[in-house]
Amino acid sequence: xxxxxxxxxxxxxxxxxxxxxxxxxxxxxxxxxxxxxxxxxxxxxxxxxxxxxxxxxxxxxxxxxxxxxxxxxxxxxxxxxxxxxxxxxxxxxxx
Numbered sequence: 001x002x003x004x005x006x007x008x009x010x011x012x013x014x015x016x017x018x019x020x021x022x023x024x025x026x027x028x029x030x031x032x033x034x035x036x037x038x039x040x041x042x043x044x045x046x047x048x049x050x051x052x053x054x055x056x057x058x059x060x061x062x063x064x065x066x067x068x069x070x071x072x073x074x075x076x077x078x079x080x081x082x083x084x085x086x087x088x089x090x091x092x093x094x095x
Contacts, residue, residue, distance in 0.1 A: 030059065031069050038070075 002012055020028075037053045038045055045053070047067045054061050 027069070030054070030061065033057070033059070034066060034069055 002009055033054060034050055037050050041049070047063050047070060050070070051061065051063045051066045054066065
């Protein structure tokens with residue numbers, strides 16, 4: 001099956017036994033907070049207001065980082081990303 005998928009045996013084993021780093025855990029927690037704030041605002045808040053709300057809870061985070069987490073095309077759970085992706089598909093470069 002690995003050969004069919006084009007994955008090496010060692011790469012599969014590395015993925016299988018991967019332990020998330022502290023940074024990955026922190027990013028995941030912040031992304032969950034962002035999603036909660038976005039949902040609680042009935043999907044009205046943008047990056048600046050979400051940043052303010054995060055800072056009220058004690059997070060030290062910049063607007064740029066919040067924007068990166070929200071609009072990142074890879075792996076962000078925020079529904080903002082999906083909305084923006086759908087809206088801006090025509091502006092994306094095709095590979």
